[in-house]
Amino acid sequence: MTYAACMAAANRQPSQAETVVKAAECMRLPDAPPSGSTLPPGTPPPPALGHGVEAEAEPEVRSVYTSLAPGQCRVLRTHEETGGTTSRCPGTAGHALLVHDDDARMSVDVVTPDGKTHPLNYWGVITGAFSSLGPRAEWRLRGEQPIALIVRVNASENPENPERTTSYLAVAKVTPTGICVTDRIAPVPNANEAAQRAADASASRPCRGEGR
Template sequence: MTTMLARCTPALLALPLLAAAPAQQGDPLRSVYTTLDPAQCRTIRTYEETGDSEQRCPGIAGHVLLVSDGDARVSVTVVTPDRRQHPLDYWTVITSGFSSLGPRAEWRVRGTGRALRPVALIVRVNANEDPEVPERRTSYLAVARLTGGRVCVTHRIGPYANANELARQAADRAGTLPCLGPRQ
């Protein structure tokens, strides 16, 4: 009995690590970047009364990003190759404060060329959450899953020294995780 337990213990200890690891589906995940720079995106709608706007930014593998700016708050909608729109609702999921986006989107992908498959999206959201100190910004990384069911935000990574690496790790397993709800 003791010998059998000793043989099984290493395997049992490894189970939580295996459960937490992203599923391997052949190709390793890597990053591809596209711009969110307003000068390189195309304005497709402007609302005269409010000044709100929507821009179409390039994506990859038939995906497009729509950047919505309303009341000095921004969000992204992912448009999939079948033209379905998936709002990520950064203004409720990431921050309700005034916000802006970082200059680029990071796509976590598998494959190459025509076989390129995006599995997750990482976007920097810079938020002003303290009206008393408008120049103070908090930088978040919004991680969204693009596979595994509904397209949605699964992680809100705060301003840590290793935030980029944490966001990539979260993105690599986002397809199996639940969507975030509105912040309270």
């Protein structure tokens, strides 16, 4: 007999005392709810996990790429004195990027869906040398929510050979409480994978340069 059928039989007993006795017997059945359950009498308990019901898995982290190429971005303003520009480039999930090009150095701001702007200040936390950006940005998403941003920053750090550049990957966390650069990945083997690992763990990382 199942727990539900047993409880139905208990409810048909001629007296309250007999109902109580019968209900106690039902609680010893294999499919009876655990002690303290709030299930109403006669309701079978839900199947245990591992017997047809799986725990909801956390969404996997994936990459989405957006363009930083000039042809895909819109120039918002040009600075008359320096000739520098600020351009708005597409993002993902309601975010956008502002690309700053000034004094032969480049950086990015993240614009969130609520219109707030978060400067990443590459020229302060990645390199102070002349720099340029890679052609695209990599967003790390958990489900549909961005959790981090990866952008390549090419730095001319050798004054004697300015054509030779060092290629860094700038990793920034994108969280409801803060958006900032957390890691600078040097040009090492498997740098892209290292940047992704850093991005996926960035939420708990401090902003680069804090405490200095």
